[in-house]
Amino acid sequence: MPPREIRQVGDRGAADWYTALPPITRGLLTCYLVTGLAAFMGVMPLQYVYHSWQLCFKRVPEVWRLVTNFTFLGKPSLGWLFQLVWLVQYGGAYEQAKFASNTADGITAVAVGMATGMSLDLLSYLCRAFLPPVSLFGFIKLNGRHLPFAFLALDLLMGQDIWSDVMGILMGHMYWFLTDVYPVASGRHVIQTPRWLSRLCLQHGIGRVPIQAVNPINPSDVRFRAFQGRGRRLGD
Known part of the structure; x- marks a missing residue:
């Protein structure tokens, strides 16, 4: 699947604006919107999301907290809305300037x-x-x-x-x-x-990934090669 091209805002308004956001900014915005609204409606148990080293170090470690705490920005509020605006305005500008390619x-x-x-x-x-x-x-x-x-x-x-x-x-x-x-x-x-990450982004059309980052020897070949090698026929 070829990389997804960023489109300009068109007749669909908000849908085109959302699609035109850089992929990482769009993913973070979606994550914070979903978790914030889910917490506001009481359908997401926050006690399993927040970060706590005591819970991470207990006998049965809850290691998922090392990641889930980055997926929640808070419940909808004026400050929450400002942070989302800053994410889109400044985070999107940073992503386009630094990681557009x-x-x-x-x-x-x-x-x-x-x-x-x-x-x-x-x-x-x-x-x-x-x-x-x-x-x-x-x-x-x-x-x-x-x-x-x-x-x-x-x-x-x-x-x-x-x-x-x-x-x-x-x-x-x-x-x-x-x-x-x-x-x-x-x-x-x-x-x-990691080259596998570049290959994964390329295959799923996530943003833009230089072909050379996936296979610098043969840029036209983006196949997964972890289990490829010189084959031998078994004797009778």
């Missing part, structure tokens, strides 16, 4: 961010990156790399908890450091997008 790299960046966030949270339990120029609320012009710090300052001024903003900044900069800074300084790559 390779959605698999974007998925890897999200996975690295999740792992970094869990590592930071575990550390505390035991003892937003490069964007094009953006306009904050349509009034303040600033460079995209400064946007996470602007949100942190807003939360600080409003007296809200800024730990989530700090963690978000660290999570985003960890991927940037391991993929852009460390390889240049050391000549080694510690973060590489």
